[in-house]
Amino acid sequence: MLEKAITGRAGYWIWVLLLLSAIGAGFITYLFQLKEGLGITGMSRDVSWGFYIAQFTYLVGVAASAVMLVIPYYLHHYKKFGKITIFGEFVAVAAVTMCLLFIIVDLGQPQRCLNVLAYPTPGSILFWDMVVLNGYLFLNIVIGWTVLGAERKGIAAPHWVKPLIYLSIPWAVSIHTVTAFLYAGLPGRHYWLTAILAARFLASAFCSGPAILVLLMLILRKLTKFDAGKEAIQSLAKIIAYAMFLNVFFVLLELFTAFYSNIPGHQHTFVYLFHGLHGYGKLVPFMWTSAVLGVTSLGLMIIPSVRKCEPVLAITLVLLIIATWIDKGLGLVAGGFIPNPLEHITEYFPTIPELIITAGIYASGALILTVLYKVAVGVKEENEA
Amino acid sequence: MMYDKKLIIPGLVIFVWLMTLPFWYNSGKATAAPEVKIDTPVIQEMAEKKCIEDKQYMREAHMQVLDDWRDEVVRERKRVEVTTGGKTYEMSLQNECMKCHSNKAEFCDKCHDYVAVDPYCWDCHIEPKEKK
Amino acid sequence: MENGRRKFLKIAGAAALGLGVKPVIDAVAGADEPVKYVAREGALQAKRWAMVVDTRKFTQELAEECRKVCHAEHNVPEIENPKHEIKWIWSETFEHAFPGHEHEYSDPDVMTRPFMVLCNHCDDPACVRVCPTKATFKREDGIVLMDMHRCIGCRFCMAACPFGARSFNWKDPRPYIGETNDEFPTRMKGVVEKCNFCAERLAKGVMPACVEVCKDKECLFFGDLDDPESEVRKVLSTNHTVRRKAELGTNPMVYYII
Numbered sequence: 158m159l160e161k162a163i164t165g166r167a168g169y170w171i172w173v174l175l176l177l178s179a180i181g182a183g184f185i186t187y188l189f190q191l192k193e194g195l196g197i198t199g200m201s202r203d204v205s206w207g208f209y210i211a212q213f214t215y216l217v218g219v220a221a222s223a224v225m226l227v228i229p230y231y232l233h234h235y236k237k238f239g240k241i242t243i244f245g246e247f248v249a250v251a252a253v254t255m256c257l258l259f260i261i262v263d264l265g266q267p268q269r270c271l272n273v274l275a276y277p278t279p280g281s282i283l284f285w286d287m288v289v290l291n292g293y294l295f296l297n298i299v300i301g302w303t304v305l306g307a308e309r310k311g312i313a314a315p316h317w318v319k320p321l322i323y324l325s326i327p328w329a330v331s332i333h334t335v336t337a338f339l340y341a342g343l344p345g346r347h348y349w350l351t352a353i354l355a356a357r358f359l360a361s362a363f364c365s366g367p368a369i370l371v372l373l374m375l376i377l378r379k380l381t382k383f384d385a386g387k388e389a390i391q392s393l394a395k396i397i398a399y400a401m402f403l404n405v406f407f408v409l410l411e412l413f414t415a416f417y418s419n420i421p422g423h424q425h426t427f428v429y430l431f432h433g434l435h436g437y438g439k440l441v442p443f444m445w446t447s448a449v450l451g452v453t454s455l456g457l458m459i460i461p462s463v464r465k466c467e468p469v470l471a472i473t474l475v476l477l478i479i480a481t482w483i484d485k486g487l488g489l490v491a492g493g494f495i496p497n498p499l500e501h502i503t504e505y506f507p508t509i510p511e512l513i514i515t516a517g518i519y520a521s522g523a524l525i526l527t528v529l530y531k532v533a534v535g536v537k538e539e540n541e542a
Numbered sequence: 543m544m545y546d547k548k549l550i551i552p553g554l555v556i557f558v559w560l561m562t563l564p565f566w567y568n569s570g571k572a573t574a575a576p577e578v579k580i581d582t583p584v585i586q587e588m589a590e591k592k593c594i595e596d597k598q599y600m601r602e603a604h605m606q607v608l609d610d611w612r613d614e615v616v617r618e619r620k621r622v623e624v625t626t627g628g629k630t631y632e633m634s635l636q637n638e639c640m641k642c643h644s645n646k647a648e649f650c651d652k653c654h655d656y657v658a659v660d661p662y663c664w665d666c667h668i669e670p671k672e673k674k
Numbered sequence: 675m676e677n678g679r680r681k682f683l684k685i686a687g688a689a690a691l692g693l694g695v696k697p698v699i700d701a702v703a704g705a706d707e708p709v710k711y712v713a714r715e716g717a718l719q720a721k722r723w724a725m726v727v728d729t730r731k732f733t734q735e736l737a738e739e740c741r742k743v744c745h746a747e748h749n750v751p752e753i754e755n756p757k758h759e760i761k762w763i764w765s766e767t768f769e770h771a772f773p774g775h776e777h778e779y780s781d782p783d784v785m786t787r788p789f790m791v792l793c794n795h796c797d798d799p800a801c802v803r804v805c806p807t808k809a810t811f812k813r814e815d816g817i818v819l820m821d822m823h824r825c826i827g828c829r830f831c832m833a834a835c836p837f838g839a840r841s842f843n844w845k846d847p848r849p850y851i852g853e854t855n856d857e858f859p860t861r862m863k864g865v866v867e868k869c870n871f872c873a874e875r876l877a878k879g880v881m882p883a884c885v886e887v888c889k890d891k892e893c894l895f896f897g898d899l900d901d902p903e904s905e906v907r908k909v910l911s912t913n914h915t916v917r918r919k920a921e922l923g924t925n926p927m928v929y930y931i932i
Contacts, residue, residue, distance in 0.1 A: 193845060193863075194843065194844055194845040194846065194863035194864055195827075195842070195844050195863075195864065196758055196844030196845040196863075200757075200844070201756075201757030201758065201844075202756070202757060202758065202759050202760075202761075202832075202838075202841055202842065202844075203757075203838070205829045205832040205833060205842055206829060206833060260828075263828070263829075264826050264827050264828055264864070265825070265826070265827015265828075265829070265842065265843065265863065265864025265865055265866075266825065266826050266827045266862075266864040266865060267826075267827075269807075269824070269825075269826045269827075270826055272806075272807040272809070272824055272826050273806045273807055273826070275807075276807045276808050276824065278805065278806055278807060278808050280803055281803070281804050281805055281806040281830070282804065283804065283806035283828060283830055284806045287806070339830070340833075342804075343800065343804070343833055343834045343836075344800050344834070344836050344919075344922040344923065344924060345800075345835075345836025345837075345919060345922050346833065346836075421774065422774070493833075494833075497838050498835070498836050498837055498838040498919075499766060499770040499771070499773065499791075499837075499838050500769070500770055500773040501770060503756070503757065610711075612821075612823055614711045616819065616821050616823070617811065617813075617819075617821060618711065619713055619717075619813060619814070619815070619877070620711040620712055620713050621713065621714045621717075621877050622711070622712050622713070622714050622715075623709060623710070623711055623712075624709070624710040624711075624712060625709055626708070626709060630712075632714075633711070636856075636857070636859060637857055662862065665862035666822060666859040666860050666861055666862050667859045668749075668854055668856050668858075668859060668860065671856075
């Protein structure tokens with residue numbers, strides 16, 4: 158099936174070349190980082206995780222959100238998702254690959270990363286994250302490829318793939334839960350030390366992931382003969398609306414606990430992020446952008462007529478993606494480190510090399526997604542012809 | 543399906559050439575095995591010129607010895623090795639090995655360069671100051 | 675580990691047999707006693723090392739001296755940029771060492787006093803719990819150590835430590851080390867490091883460097899918490915002491931007399 162990825166119009170090849178050059182730039186910058194050390198990033202002794210780990214966290218959510226298609230289609234036999242479930246699974250493949258790359262580029266000694274296998278430590282959440290992420294990648298590649306292969310031949314998917322599909326459902330939940338546990342089990346990091354973190358992660362994942370998927374489906378409709386179908390997109394939009402409502406609700410719960418209890422430690426990061434603390438407030442404009450866009454997109458998403466108008470829906474989803482991305486991909490990780498355990502403040506902002514490497518990884522994910530989508534669309538066009 | 547003979551054959555040739563490039567690159571350039579001088583001042587003064595084990599063993603297994611040592615010292619709180627002969631040695635690359643073998647460039651680097659290995663010992667451990 | 679070594683000897687012997695290399699056979703034949711690894715004679719031993727800081731007797735000069743001696747002993751680089759700084763022991767004011775315990779009317783003497791902060795060598799260390807490779811681990815005598823050979827530089831331990839005791843090598847530290855101590859290694863870029871309670875000095879039978887600095891002032895006590903006769907126990911039983919963030923349950927082993 159892969160051969161479908163090596164035939165295409167000029168536009169396709171320009172896009173692929175564009176991605177390859179971004180990957181190249183990212184890779185060269187990474188070599189520079191490898192030589193100089195992680196000091197070329199904006200991270201510091203106090204904010205010791207930054208953009209890389211934040212992107213990793215965001216993308217774990219995107220990967221997990223494939224389950225929002227798998228559950229309706231495979232458990233509830235919601236046929237309208239039959240055409241697009243494969244696209245959700247392929248988003249998961251691209252997203253998990255990016256997650257793994259983001260972890261690798263964040264390591265100080267990446268050559269030694271196999272120590273995690275050489276000295277397995279089940280007490281460490283990072284060990285389990287490695288297990289669930291690799292497992293999820295494997296599951297989605299196998300499931301996606303097998304189901305697509307069967308579809309191409311016009312036959313039913315082999316029986317052995319069903320148990321894997323069922324397994325992928327709790328597995329999807331597990332990847333984001335385990336990722337939340339990386340943060341939620343650390344003493345003395347109040348912003349993360351909350352039982353609701355995994356739930357909050359899943360809620361933001363289940364709105365932002367499907368939002369990305371809907372946008373991709375709209376793009377595919379423009380560029381190819383494949384049409385996801387109005388009803389499938391509307392169903393996804395409803396899922397997004399519910400998940401975004403939960404996401405905002407969970408944030409409000411956090412705010413209530415922090416500010417009604419009036420415990421300073423629980424408030425510090427919120428104050429830093431939304432108001433600034435002791436004169437430091439680099440992230441304030443971003444966090445307010447996130448809050449305003451988040452509430453606006455939720456408001457628009459719950460109005461049926463807005464949701465049903467696809468161009469408006471598309472814009473709303475872009476707002477929603479920006480809102481959730483700032484929240485998780487910028488505020489969550491850096492914010493958790495501010496103020497530091499000694500209540501000093503060191504601010505964080507990514508540097509240019511850090512952004513180039515990040516862009517390179519996003520381009521790798523986009524390339525994987527492009528190739529997989531090219532194949533999937535090719536198969537579907539072929540079958541319809 | 544396409545079968546492009548005119549593309550596949552040259553493609554294969556280029557692939558095989560790339561994969562075997564190291565052999566082409568190094569062929570006809572055989573370097574002689576290095577002659578390593580191990581007689582540092584400290585070694586010259588030794589009555590019995592012997593390391594913790596005999597030469598052949600050390601040549602083959604020094605990396606395992608060092609690997610065992612670092613685990614014992616760092617993780618097991620044991621810092622001294624009692625050898626089969628009953629002699630004791632401080633298990634320290636920096637503070638014991640290099641006391642005798644104070645000629646790192648000769649003793650370590652020559653062979654490591656020859657066999658093209660690049661252990662990162664000296665990224666952290668401080669090499670003896672050699673008199674040039 | 676000893677087995678590993680012996681096994682290797684046997685393999686080497688067998689291989690030599692095949693090749694007919696005589697010296698190796700001789701060496702193996704003579705080696706009936708296994709190689710032994712032992713602790714150094716005269717090493718200071720304890721069941722549970724702990725430290726007491728008498729903050730009443732600390733001056734800025736003494737605090738700075740402790741930091742300097744420790745950092746010189748352990749080849750800790752002096753990096754100007756606070757973002758990339760490496761610190762094993764340093765002084766903080768009360769409000770940063772014990773955040774939330776200060777108030778408007780606090781004793782100004784206490785508020786300006788230097789508080790030495792360092793790794794607490796917690797009995798239930800969060801850093802050890804999260805490390806994915808066991809590169810950081812707790813020894814039997816309670817010292818929380820780093821195995822620099824094994825650290826992959828994921829910095830999970832830095833996120834987990836509630837005391838900010840850990841530093842990461844954001845770049846090669848060597849250019850920033852003035853005079854090196856040739857008895858102790860440096861670190862390489864990309865690994866985490868912290869105070870080791872002078873494990874290398876205890877092995878030689880001497881007290882930690884900072885304790886040595888404060889010997890005459892009697893303001894830094896170090897000893898076995900498990901031994902009722904030890905100095906630390908006596909100091910703890912006759913003075914009211916507090917620990918940093920004890921409420922987090924990591925059970926810190928550095929005590930402070932305020």
